[in-house]
Amino acid sequence: MISFFKDSSAGKMERNKIMKQLMLVIQSGQYILGNQVQLFEEEFAKYCGSKFCVGVGNGTDALYLAIRSLNLEKGSEILLPSNSFIATALAIVHNQCIPIPVPILDSTHNIDPAKIKEFIGPKTKAILLTHMYGQLCDMDAIMAMANLEGLWVIEDCAHAHGLNKNGKYAGNYGLVSAFSFYPTKNLGAMGDGGAVLTNSAELAERIKTLRTYGMDENGTIPNTGINSRLDEMQAAILRVRLQNLDKQNKKRKELAKRYFKGIKNPKIQLPQIIDTHVYHLFVVTCQERDSLKNYLLSKGIETKVHYPLPYYLQVNHLPKPKSEYMLHKQLLSLPLYPGLASKNQHEIIQQLNQF
Numbered sequence: 001m002i003s004f005f006k007d008s009s010a011g012k013m014e015r016n017k018i019m020k021q022l023m024l025v026i027q028s029g030q031y032i033l034g035n036q037v038q039l040f041e042e043e044f045a046k047y048c049g050s051k052f053c054v055g056v057g058n059g060t061d062a063l064y065l066a067i068r069s070l071n072l073e074k075g076s077e078i079l080l081p082s083n084s085f086i087a088t089a090l091a092i093v094h095n096q097c098i099p100i101p102v103p104i105l106d107s108t109h110n111i112d113p114a115k116i117k118e119f120i121g122p123k124t125k126a127i128l129l130t131h132m133y134g135q136l137c138d139m140d141a142i143m144a145m146a147n148l149e150g151l152w153v154i155e156d157c158a159h160a161h162g163l164n165k166n167g168k169y170a171g172n173y174g175l176v177s178a179f180s181f182y183p184t185k186n187l188g189a190m191g192d193g194g195a196v197l198t199n200s201a202e203l204a205e206r207i208k209t210l211r212t213y214g215m216d217e218n219g220t221i222p223n224t225g226i227n228s229r230l231d232e233m234q235a236a237i238l239r240v241r242l243q244n245l246d247k248q249n250k251k252r253k254e255l256a257k258r259y260f261k262g263i264k265n266p267k268i269q270l271p272q273i274i275d276t277h278v279y280h281l282f283v284v285t286c287q288e289r290d291s292l293k294n295y296l297l298s299k300g301i302e303t304k305v306h307y308p309l310p311y312y313l314q315v316n317h318l319p320k321p322k323s324e325y326m327l328h329k330q331l332l333s334l335p336l337y338p339g340l341a342s343k344n345q346h347e348i349i350q351q352l353n354q355f
């Protein structure tokens with residue numbers, strides 16, 4: 001069976017380094033918010049060109065805390081792309097705000113900047129965008145619109161580790177951004193993990209307090225928060241893996257190139273070829289998606305759908321969008337991870353062409 005994902009560990013050398021780091025954590029006896037978290041926060045912020053990084057428990061909490069740090073009034077509206085993972089919408093709902101889906105561009109799967117304006121109302125306070133599948137949103141257009149309309153920009157970077165345009169990194173365009181280190185991500189932990197990035201010292205401080213119950217240095221709780229800290233062990237693993245991130249992203253791009261070159265079936269549409277993509281996912285579209293998925297499975301190839309149902313049909317009491325997102329019925333994510341063997345990718349391409 002060719003599985004959809006296998007741990008992105010860059011082999012024995014990386015594993016040995018990780019074991020060594022984990023041993024250091026065990027020897028230190030410091031398991032919560034110790035040295036490793038602090039060092040990872042510094043290193044990841046530096047890597048992304050951001051001033052502050054706050055390590056938290058997972059990507060969903062990172063999104064929740066990023067929004068929470070803005071102190072938005074209950075009932076505020078936040079625009080988001082009509083196709084994203086459900087966590088993007090949940091983070092808005094859990095802040096007692098209202099997610100307003102904006103259509104995406106079928107060509108990029110990202111929010112359509114030209115459509116944003118018609119969804120802005122008196123209660124709109126922010127745009128929460130996702131760099132879908134690892135492709136940078138049109139940040140020039142989005143930032144221009146947000147500045148003109150006085151909206152905050154929050155970036156969901158769960159698919160976008162290491163993604164940059166001319167050295168400016170995803171997560172460093174808006175006011176605040178959220179990363180997930182779920183194991184399948186381009187920078188993946190060996191468990192849950194997440195982080196918030198910002199260039200605002202005030203927001204970083206607020207998020208640090210909110211991730212530990214809302215407790216300040218005196219042990220009092222001026223503002224009730226949650227318990228969501230990046231684990232010391234996961235931080236140690238992420239520090240090792242961060243060193244390999246560029247190399248791993250390069251491998252992903254090479255694998256994507258092979259798909260572009262090899263897939264020739266007119267029934268299967270490929271994503272557009274662009275530089276600002278780190279191929280967290282390689283998503284093709286096909287009108288006969290379900291048959292294609294089943295066909296590949298019968299040939300021992302596992303694929304996934306990101307995402308089978310739009311979030312707005314799954315989260316209770318959400319307003320229906322003005323225009324429904326229909327492309328989800330055609331999406332299919334192919335296996336693409338740094339350790340994907342050439343012969344397996346060759347087999348995937350052959351079967352795609354034979355469908």
Ligand SMILES: Cc1ncc(COP(=O)(O)O)c(C=O)c1O
Binds near residue numbers: 087181
């Ligand atoms: C776009 C997007 N946002 C947020 C998340 C949530 O991250 P986590 O699973 O770490 O909570 C994910 C996770 O898969 C995601 O894909």
